Amino acid sequence: MSDPVEYDVRTLPSNDNANPYAFSVELAGQWFLQKGKMIAYYGQISFDGIGHGPLDGLIASSFHSPLHAADWVVANGHGKLLLADRAYDINSYDLEDGNLTVRSGNLLAFEPSLSLKQSIIPGFVTLIGTGKFVAASNGQVHFVEPPIRVDPQALVGWADCPSPCHHYDHQYLRGFLGGVRHLTGIGGASGEEHQFEFTGAGTVLVQSTEKMLDEQSVGGTPQQQGVPGGPPQP
Structure with missing residues (x-):
C-alpha cells in the first residue's frame, strides 16, 4: 500500500x-x-x-x-x-x-x-x-455517439443532441416475464425492457454501472456524534 x-x-x-x-x-x-x-x-x-x-x-x-x-x-x-x-x-x-x-x-x-x-x-x-x-x-464515464439506446440508470447525460425518447421492448414485455409481471405485479422494468433512445448528432455520457447516484438530502444536519446538532457523546 x-x-x-x-x-x-x-x-x-x-x-x-x-x-x-x-x-x-x-x-x-x-x-x-x-x-x-x-x-x-x-x-x-x-x-x-x-x-x-x-x-x-x-x-x-x-x-x-x-x-x-x-x-x-x-x-x-x-x-x-x-x-x-x-x-x-x-x-x-x-x-x-x-x-x-x-x-x-x-x-x-x-x-x-x-x-x-x-x-x-x-x-x-x-x-x-x-x-x-x-x-x-458511479464508475468510469464512456462517451458514445448516437444512434444508441441506453439503460436509464446508466445514463449520465448527453451533449449537443436532441433529448431522448423512451423505447420499450414489447417482445420482451409480452414474453414469459412480462406475463408474470402482469399477473403478479412482481418485477420492474430493467434496461433490457426500457431504454432511452438517442438519434442525431452529438455525444451521450454513460457510466460503468446501472446503479444511479442516490439523491441526498442536503438541508438537514447529519445525525452523527461529533457533528454540531448531532446526538451527544456517550
Missing part, C-alpha cells in the same frame, strides 16, 4: 483532480456548488445561498432552475476548494459554446460563465455556454 499524499494550499492542483475521487478548484471569484460537495477549503471563501445575499445579479444571469435552487450555493472569494461525493469518481469537463444535459444528482459544480437551466426531462439539468463543470459518476 502506497503512502498517503499530503497536500497544502501550494501543492493542491489548480482546477484538476487531486485523485480520482476529489477535485481541486482554484477559486478566484465565484463558482456554483451543489450543497454538501465541498469537503475542505483554503483561503477566504464565503458561501451564499441561491436567491439570497449580494450575488443576485450573477444568479440571475447563470442560474435558471428554481426546482434545484435550494440545493446550490455560490462560493465567492479566493482560495482552493476540494470537492468530492461519497468516494464516487469525479471528473471535470469543458464546454465550448456547448449544450450539455446532465443528471442533477451527478453535477457537483460549474463556472458562472455557464448558464444552468431546468431540463424538460425530470431529474436532469442543462448547462449552456463556455466553461468548466465538475461531475460525479
Whole structure:
C-alpha cells in the first residue's frame, strides 16, 4: 500500500483532480456548488445561498432552475476548494459554446460563465455556454455517439443532441416475464425492457454501472456524534 499524499494550499492542483475521487478548484471569484460537495477549503471563501445575499445579479444571469435552487450555493472569494461525493469518481469537463444535459444528482459544480437551466426531462439539468463543470459518476464515464439506446440508470447525460425518447421492448414485455409481471405485479422494468433512445448528432455520457447516484438530502444536519446538532457523546 502506497503512502498517503499530503497536500497544502501550494501543492493542491489548480482546477484538476487531486485523485480520482476529489477535485481541486482554484477559486478566484465565484463558482456554483451543489450543497454538501465541498469537503475542505483554503483561503477566504464565503458561501451564499441561491436567491439570497449580494450575488443576485450573477444568479440571475447563470442560474435558471428554481426546482434545484435550494440545493446550490455560490462560493465567492479566493482560495482552493476540494470537492468530492461519497468516494464516487469525479471528473471535470469543458464546454465550448456547448449544450450539455446532465443528471442533477451527478453535477457537483460549474463556472458562472455557464448558464444552468431546468431540463424538460425530470431529474436532469442543462448547462449552456463556455466553461468548466465538475461531475460525479458511479464508475468510469464512456462517451458514445448516437444512434444508441441506453439503460436509464446508466445514463449520465448527453451533449449537443436532441433529448431522448423512451423505447420499450414489447417482445420482451409480452414474453414469459412480462406475463408474470402482469399477473403478479412482481418485477420492474430493467434496461433490457426500457431504454432511452438517442438519434442525431452529438455525444451521450454513460457510466460503468446501472446503479444511479442516490439523491441526498442536503438541508438537514447529519445525525452523527461529533457533528454540531448531532446526538451527544456517550
